[in-house]
Amino acid sequence: MIKFLPLGGAGEIGANCFYINLEGCGIILDCGMHPQKTGVNALPDFNLIENLPVDYVLISHAHQDHLSALPFLVQKFPYIKIISTPQTRALAELTLHNSISILKEQVNENDGLKIYSHEEIDLLIQSIDYRAYEEKFYLRGYHHREEDVSEVTFHDAGHIIGSASILIKKNGIKIFYTGDINLQDQMILKRALLPAGKVDALILETTYGSTDSNFIPGWKDEAMNFAQHANKILSGGGSILIPVFSLGKMQEILAAIWKLMETGTLSKTDIYTGGIASKISRVYDYNRYVINQIDPEIELKSIVQKDLYGVENPDDFFKHPCIALAPSGMMIKNTASYLLARRWIKQNKSAIFTVGFMEESTPGYLIANSKKGDKINFGGDGEEVKCTIKQFRFPSHSKREDLLEIVKRLKPEKVILVHGDADAIDWIGAEILKFYRGIKLYAAEKGKEIQL
Numbered sequence: 001m002i003k004f005l006p007l008g009g010a011g012e013i014g015a016n017c018f019y020i021n022l023e024g025c026g027i028i029l030d031c032g033m034h035p036q037k038t039g040v041n042a043l044p045d046f047n048l049i050e051n052l053p054v055d056y057v058l059i060s061h062a063h064q065d066h067l068s069a070l071p072f073l074v075q076k077f078p079y080i081k082i083i084s085t086p087q088t089r090a091l092a093e094l095t096l097h098n099s100i101s102i103l104k105e106q107v108n109e110n111d112g113l114k115i116y117s118h119e120e121i122d123l124l125i126q127s128i129d130y131r132a133y134e135e136k137f138y139l140r141g142y143h144h145r146e147e148d149v150s151e152v153t154f155h156d157a158g159h160i161i162g163s164a165s166i167l168i169k170k171n172g173i174k175i176f177y178t179g180d181i182n183l184q185d186q187m188i189l190k191r192a193l194l195p196a197g198k199v200d201a202l203i204l205e206t207t208y209g210s211t212d213s214n215f216i217p218g219w220k221d222e223a224m225n226f227a228q229h230a231n232k233i234l235s236g237g238g239s240i241l242i243p244v245f246s247l248g249k250m251q252e253i254l255a256a257i258w259k260l261m262e263t264g265t266l267s268k269t270d271i272y273t274g275g276i277a278s279k280i281s282r283v284y285d286y287n288r289y290v291i292n293q294i295d296p297e298i299e300l301k302s303i304v305q306k307d308l309y310g311v312e313n314p315d316d317f318f319k320h321p322c323i324a325l326a327p328s329g330m331m332i333k334n335t336a337s338y339l340l341a342r343r344w345i346k347q348n349k350s351a352i353f354t355v356g357f358m359e360e361s362t363p364g365y366l367i368a369n370s371k372k373g374d375k376i377n378f379g380g381d382g383e384e385v386k387c388t389i390k391q392f393r394f395p396s397h398s399k400r401e402d403l404l405e406i407v408k409r410l411k412p413e414k415v416i417l418v419h420g421d422a423d424a425i426d427w428i429g430a431e432i433l434k435f436y437r438g439i440k441l442y443a444a445e446k447g448k449e450i451q452l
């Protein structure tokens with residue numbers, strides 16, 4: 001019997017973590033932390049698997065909401081075996097070390113969390129076994145018979161570098177977990193490669209399920225649109241702030257800006273980046289001939305960039321026109337993009353351009369949905385937005401028609417919807433039921449077991 005049990009990431013984009021019991025072999029898919037919560041509330045609920053077999057954890061990609069709770073899982077189950085792609089392993093080393101200082105600021109002793117040390121992370125990283133895309137590998141539970149194994153392959157998910165969808169085969173049953181998946185080309189990465197043939201159960205992300213795809217153009221068209229608006233601001237003497245995730249969106253947007261400047265579509269100007277994003281760019285550069293890159297000649301290191309964190313007086317950003325790429329992507333409170341935006345909104349000539357998905361509860365959503373002249377509560381009381389605000393969409397997740405395309409191509413008998421808000425799950429669920437009547441559909445709920 002195969003059982004599926006969500007420990008987090010069900011009905012929300014949060015601490016993604018799903019447990020599968022494959023006839024006695026316990027496999028965990030992803031182990032993320034909720035980006036907007038702190039302490040134990042940010043973690044998946046590991047108590048749900050206290051008395052169940054726990055043998056492996058497979059990590060789909062290195063974003064915080066899929067990876068960052070891993071050290072806490074290892075504290076609880078020290079014998080667990082971790083497997084990811086080599087790129088995810090390299091990124092995990094950067095991001096997990098980086099998150100120690102952030103956790104120390106956020107967490108106090110009453111939160112019940114034991115913050116891990118840099119030595120623990122070194123040990124954890126060394127213990128990660130890594131597998132390339134399309135390479136078959138085999139998992140065997142501790143209590144299993146010799147012949148009783150599962151076959152697993154990672155498939156390129158086209159979301160960020162090293163991102164994988166995961167196919168598990170066991171006794172003729174195929175389970176496919178999309179992770180975060182993108183069926184369109186970005187600027188650096190090519191689209192996802194789905195496995196051939198049908199699967200029995202599909203665990204499907206639904207991030208853009210409630211977003212009308214008319215608002216999600218292709219990267220190339222949106223880049224032209226971006227250049228047009230950016231030129232206006234820059235030629236008027238203004239500077240542009242772009243909130244981005246350090247992992248993925250920053251590298252893709254930097255490559256897009258560089259290409260636009262090289263072709264003369266966008267005026268050449270100073271570009272500010274920095275911090276962990278620059279270290280992550282090195283991982284993109286090292287792997288550019290290994291991964292599915294559209295143009296392997298793009299080397300991020302060779303794009304001239306100024307250090308975002310080396311600017312002593314923030315007023316300097318407004319002395320000459322510039323473009324600043326700052327984390328976090330959703331402008332979470334007290335991050336660089338949030339603090340800079342507090343200054344940017346006071347600047348008449350300048351602009352904030354948003355480029356990705358914003359969750360409704362985040363400061364980024366508030367900014368993206370306001371306009372010049374509005375009064376908003378953004379760290380103060382009813383401040384007037386003086387700068388221009390413009391929303392762009394450079395998606396790294398599949399638009400909703402593409403999510404349905406995955407269902408069409410993989411012909412599953414069962415679909416479990418994860419990683420989306422209630423509206424997203426409703427829309428995708430209704431469409432699946434309309435077009436694929438035989439499919440058994442489930443919306444994942446934390447702690448609620450589903451038999452596959």
Ligand SMILES: [Zn+2]
Nearest residue numbers: 061063159180
């Ligand atoms: Zn992701």
